[in-house]
Amino acid sequence: MATTRTGTARMRRRPTRSGVVLEPDLIIDAALRLIEAPGGNALTVRRLGVELGADPSAVYRYFRDLDALLIAIADRLIGETLTGFxxxxxxxxxxxxxxxxxxxxxxxxxxxxxxxxxxxxxxxxxxxxxxxxxxxxxxxxxxxxxxxxxxxxxxxxxxxxxxxxxxxxAPSQEQTDKRALAQTYASFSATEYPHLAAVREHLPQVxxxxxxxxxxxxxxxxxxxxxxx
Incomplete structure (x- = not known):
């Protein structure tokens, strides 16, 4: 893949301080967990290093930067989309x-x-x-x-x-929008908006x-x- 950096066999087999042998798929797995963590996207190179039990700079042996890693993750998800198709x-x-x-x-x-x-x-x-x-x-x-x-x-x-x-x-934003739409659809002037009034009961489907x-x-x-x- 164009977004990954191919290292030597020696670099690919070098274990992290926690004993894990890094490879692109392992890094992608860890990055995806951080992106989808509860509370919001937590992906940074530093946090990725912690997740992998490795020095953060180790990531750059496989991906030139964080953007390249994100592109590789996107391609992985496209592959999952095609699984069984x-x-x-x-x-x-x-x-x-x-x-x-x-x-x-x-x-x-x-x-x-x-x-x-x-x-x-x-x-x-x-x-x-x-x-x-x-x-x-x-x-x-x-x-x-x-x-x-x-x-x-x-x-x-x-x-x-x-x-x-x-x-x-956010749930509060969704509820605010729904309330605003319901109030608007129920109260607008049929004289000013005759066409909307003619389909008033169907408007919630928008x-x-x-x-x-x-x-x-x-x-x-x-x-x-x-x-x-």
């Missing part, structure tokens, strides 16, 4: 499942959702995911340029919606995730343009 003969159903898997993974790891939505890992798992997604659209009969464009639109929309759904709000509906629309739009049924 086997595209079937129905390319649209497979594309939908891929989108749902990405969304579910982002919600399981909300503190990394924004990173995953905006960064390219250049790692093997992201490349494999892109290869699968573009392959599904080639299977649908799209020419190469169109397959790339449609997949890019699709996955960027999925990632953006997932990042929005994964945004962490607080639900838009992901299922938007995913339906994305798949429908791509299918409508597909050269093959």
């Amino acid at each position: 086997e595209p079937g003969p129905d390319w649209a159903a497979s594309l939908r499942e891929l989108g749902e898997r990405v969304h579910d993974s982002m919600l399981r790891h909300p503190r990394l959702a924004q990173l995953r939505a905006v960064r390219f890992t250049a790692g093997p798992n992201e490349l494999r995911a892109d290869d699968i997604g573009i392959g599904l659209l080639l299977q649908a009969g799209f020419p190469g340029a169109d397959a790339v464009r449609h997949y890019s639109d699709f996955i960027d929309a999925v990632l953006s919606l997932a990042a929005m759904d994964a945004a962490e709000l 607080t639900s995730s838009p992901f299922p509906g938007v995913l339906d629309k994305l798949i429908y739009a791509i299918k409508a343009r597909a050269p093959r049924p």
